[in-house]
Amino acid sequence: MNNISCELITAYIGLGSNLENPIAQINSARLAITQIEGVKELAFSSLYQSLPMGPQDQPDYVNAVMAISTSLEPLVLLRSLQSVENAQGRVRIGERWGARTLDLDILLYGNVVLDLPDLKVPHVGLAERSFVLYPLQEIAPDLLIPSKANLAELVAQCPLDGLRRLN
Numbered sequence: 001m002n003n004i005s006c007e008l009i010t011a012y013i014g015l016g017s018n019l020e021n022p023i024a025q026i027n028s029a030r031l032a033i034t035q036i037e038g039v040k041e042l043a044f045s046s047l048y049q050s051l052p053m054g055p056q057d058q059p060d061y062v063n064a065v066m067a068i069s070t071s072l073e074p075l076v077l078l079r080s081l082q083s084v085e086n087a088q089g090r091v092r093i094g095e096r097w098g099a100r101t102l103d104l105d106i107l108l109y110g111n112v113v114l115d116l117p118d119l120k121v122p123h124v125g126l127a128e129r130s131f132v133l134y135p136l137q138e139i140a141p142d143l144l145i146p147s148k149a150n151l152a153e154l155v156a157q158c159p160l161d162g163l164r165r166l167n
């Protein structure tokens with residue numbers, strides 16, 4: 001045993017896609033995330049169809065939320081998720097809040113609050129996004145969100161905004 005630091009953190013990842021077969025994008029991202037060393041899947045929500053937040057001249061999104069147990073530090077986890085995005089054809093140019101093949105966001109990392117240039121947790125948009133809150137509630141109904149509120153309160157204040165469960 002030479003692995004000294006092995007604290008496991010429960011983190012929540014938001015998955016979103018609105019290009020090139022979004023359902024397949026989400027399913028293959030799920031598989032790729034489970035194959036990251038130091039990551040184990042704990043739960044995966046249903047898939048949801050959602051109206052685009054941001055510019056409206058883009059296709060509807062498919063969204064889901066995944067709970068993982070991880071030994072990776074937050075920024076290492078972020079870089080690993082970015083590799084998955086890149087492997088699935090994500091191109092970081094073009095319009096802000098435009099269409100994308102795959103978006104992976106760290107929504108929560110245990111009870112940690114982080115405000116780094118590259119990573120803010122809890123995710124800044126979490127409280128306003130039905131396509132994050134409802135799937136999150138499905139897999140973690142009793143969740144407390146550090147520095148915000150409990151999830152049930154946030155869900156109660158967030159209209160569905162066209163969100164539809166797909167499966």
Ligand code: ROI
Nearest residue numbers: 016050051052053054061097098
């Ligand atoms: N809108 C929806 N419905 N779902 C997303 O995952 C999503 N992701 C984004 C922006 C462009 C803000 N809009 C979205 O990054």
